[in-house]
Amino acid sequence: MEGERNKLVFFEGGVYSFDLEDLLRASAEVLGKGSVGTSYKAVLEEGTTVVVKRLKDVAVSQREFEMQMEMVGKIKHENLVPLRAFYYSKDEKLLVYDLMRDGSLSALLHGSRGSGRTPLDWGNRMMIALTAARGLAHLHVSGKLVHGNIKSSNILLRQDHEACISDFGLNPLFGNTTLPSRIAGYRAPEIVETRKVTFQSDVYSFGVLLLELLTGKAPNQASLGEEGIDLPRWVQSVVREEWTAEVFDVELMRYHSIEEEMVQLLQIAMTCVSTVPDQRPTMPEVLRMIEDMNRGETDDGLRQSSDDPSKGSGGHTPPTESRTPP
The missing domain is CATH 3.30.200.20 (Phosphorylase Kinase; domain 1)
Structure with missing residues (x-):
């Protein structure tokens, strides 16, 4: 000693x-x-x-x-x-x-897919997106600290399925020599050159995390290439071909009337993973967009329960407003 x-x-x-x-x-x-x-x-x-x-x-x-x-x-x-x-x-x-007894988002999303698995439903995925955004926005604004290692294995869950972000503030301990390959979570493209994590690179990583919640695909899956970089590219290519529905996790397809919300969250994620750092929203802005979605969802519930003949038996009508995120 x-x-x-x-x-x-x-x-x-x-x-x-x-x-x-x-x-x-x-x-x-x-x-x-x-x-x-x-x-x-x-x-x-x-x-x-x-x-x-x-x-x-x-x-x-x-x-x-x-x-x-x-x-x-x-x-x-x-x-x-x-x-x-x-x-x-x-x-x-x-x-x-x-100890967070419910483990990590990574294990919950990707563990034992197949028979006997309890899929992570849409409500819980939204709760995780919202509460992780709250934690990261607090870290950026009140803590004035870059996380630097956002990935699903660092999103731990409480029993109420609220997210708790772990491993924040550790980047400065390791020096700059090994940073990009070792501890930049889902790496923003600029990190390869700058070797510095920033609030904007955290937002990129968070966008990849949202894509992971939506697609059910692990960003470091071999088929998607380098950690985090290729999941956004894959999603962009599918969306560009106008096969947007193809990007969503098959486990979400059992839930009806959530397509609109999934597309909204997808749009928020895509603004976060812009390749130009200055075009990404800040974490408080991302949080606001997700909170606005949640508020809209509650209003939708009220609207859908009314006896509206225009809805027919097919669920809800597509929105008429612009599909661009705020």
């Missing part, structure tokens, strides 16, 4: 009371190996369960590490996974988070 400074540092408002020794004695199982390190589910002797992330290839000094973690630890929002504690020594850099 390297003196008193190398102890587990907790943030105020947390609910945990254990020390490093307790943590090292805990039984641990690997939850996942990611681009920044390995996550473990750790069960302490007195029964507390936490997630410990063991970071690899940290490229900053202890002081820089501590300052960045202090900044991350202060950020609190119901749709962001709070950092509860951290530990720094020459050989180990550990982060402690709450």
Whole structure:
């Protein structure tokens, strides 16, 4: 041990009371190996369960590490996974988070497709899109922090299917040397040249995440090429051929009267993945568009329940207004 400074540092408002020794004695199982390190589910002797992330290839000094973690630890929002504690020594850099028992969006969307699977329904996908947008907008506006690693494995779910975004604010720990290949989530095209993550590159990654919710396709599927880059291209090519319905996840086809909403969310996603960073909306604007959709959905429900003979038996009539997102 390297003196008193190398102890587990907790943030105020947390609910945990254990020390490093307790943590090292805990039984641990690997939850996942990611681009920044390995996550473990750790069960302490007195029964507390936490997630410990063991970071690899940290490229900053202890002081820089501590300052960045202090900044991350202060950020609190119901749709962001709070950092509860951290530990720094020459050989180990550990982060402690709450366990989100419902796992990641990635596992829920792509795990065990086929028989026996419970599909993620449209209402839950909309809830995830909305709450993830809230978390990311808060991070950008109040936290003034770029996430830098938005992808579905970093969107964790609470039991009410609200999204909680994890792994934010870690980019500065790794230096610029390896950034594009390692920790830029669904990579915006400009990152390859600039090697810098920005608010705009986060918006691009979030747009890819929306496309993932809509299409059911993992952006890093081999057929779609490089992480994140080719899902937007694939969607654009299908939409260009006017086969828009072909882009949507087959698991959503069982739900009626949602085509209009799916197209609206698709339009929001496509503005986010504009190849020109300045043409992308900000996260607060993206959030507003999704919230407006949700409000419209409630109004639609009222309209559709009225006895309107023009609706016929085929559900709803197509909208007459412009199909361009705000």
